[in-house]
Amino acid sequence: MNSTHKASAALPIEDRHLQATETNLPAGSGSDSGSGERPDVYIAASAYEELLRLAEAAQAEDLAEELRRAHVIPDAQFPRDAVKLGAQVHYRDEKSGEQRWVTLVRPYEADLAQGRLSILTPVGMALLGLKPGAQIEWQMPRRERRHLRVLEVRQPESEVASQSEGQREGEDA
8 A cells, every 4th residue: 555654763764765656745735724743744765864864963843753763755756846955935024024945955065145945954954855835934044933834846857858759758668
């Protein structure tokens, strides 16, 4: 049976990566109903271990917590509209109304002047795994809490091209 699976620190990584399809992704698809519950978070299976290592090395407990509650999805079935490393994200700070485009990257690739935001920043951690329409409240430095809403997600061009190519090959078979 195909299903998504929430990550669990007690399970070996191979037991956490169950197949998923768009039709059986968890209900709610990442939107926050305003009930105070956190939105669903989706993590590509191939990125899970790397992100976990980054969180542990940086002692980023907020990121580790998000990874523990995430739906780990096989890469071929990962939702194209979910935020992951390399994705461009258009988001809005609901309090200030400010909107920004950023690309979520590894810490050594970060360059704020170029709009390249590290996954280890508070905003990077908050946006990871969300889908358009999802809203999350996140603790920022100096005890400030921000409400961020994902407006649009664009995957890297090379990834979109390879996914399209793989879909065409599947259709030809």
